[in-house]
Amino acid sequence: MDSVLTLSYRKGDIDTTFVMRPQTKWTVVARLNVSGAKLETMGVTNGQKFNSEITADYKSTLSVGVSYFGFSLSAALNPAKLMGKYRDYELNFNSYGKRFGYDVIYQDAHNFTGWHDMEGMERVELPADMLSVRTLNLNAFYIFNGRRFSFPAAFTQSYIQRHSAGSFLVAVSGMGQHTTLKWEQETQIKMTNIGIGGGYGYNYVPSQGWLLHVSATPTFIVYSNTSMTFGDSHVPLHYHFPEAIITGRGAVVRQLGNKFLGMSMVFNFTNIGNEENLALHNIKWRIRMFYGLRL
Secondary structure: OHHHHHHHHHOOOOOOOOEEOOOOOEEEEEEEEEEEEEEEEEEEEOOEEEEEEEEOOOEEEEEEEEEEOOEEEEEEEOHHHHOOOOOOEEEEEEEEOOOEEEEEEEEEEOOOEEEEEEOOOOOEEEOOOOEEEEEEEEEEEEEOOOOOOOHHHHHOOOOEEOOOEEEEEEEEEEEEEEEEEEEOEEEEEEEEEEEEEEEEEEEEOOOOOEEEEEEEEEEEEEEEEEEEEEOOEEEEEOOOOOOEEEEEEEEEEEEEOOEEEEEEEEEEEEEEEEOOOEEEEEEEEEEEEEEEEEO
16 A cells, blocks of 8 residues: 555656655644735715725634645644634635645634724724624636646645746636625625636745745636625626736745745735725735644
């Protein structure tokens, strides 16, 4: 069984001058994950400009993972959740391969706080429990130069990038959100958006043992269904070009013998509507710091 797994793990259509598998069987990784979300609105109502900004509590988790030839098992702990200081729910699932990769991010948050400004009026502070937001972000992409450019080298360390290389990317993005605001009268915003586009990623190896990754995949929304409900009134929001979903990623990895450490980041930005009527900006991000051993 060990021989079969070894053969399966090490074979593949890659250029070993640029990319290689680690020579060890086991990998143990400790991670600190921090994520956050922000929602911005701006527009005009009854001739008055308005804008608002609300931010969810940061989520922090500690996790430990063990991998054997690519088969992994991990456990995570949220200290704030155990102490009763974090009441939201969030799920992050990421997969990065030689040719394909995707992110799935779901958040159910009830602890947004922020402010609302109306032209000619004093700022209104928005306390917690006034707003609840359920958001689903989906991103999938195809890597053209998968033989020489490795996403896993930057984000999962299941490959090692030996020399600098880049690749064009084709991407599909989706974002669904249901927002409920309990203020004076209940307001609900529902949106579903799908975007298609592409971008570029680059792994820079300045010297042996270092890897710097940066990539961006802007996608233009080709399907949009957004509406707002005030009490018994239902108002559809019309599509305004250009509306976009932009995903950015970055990572720094340092190899030290059989050890590695670094940091990675995934950033999602969605722009819906226009400021002459109503514009919505959604921001979702996650930063991960890690330290690992190859055995």
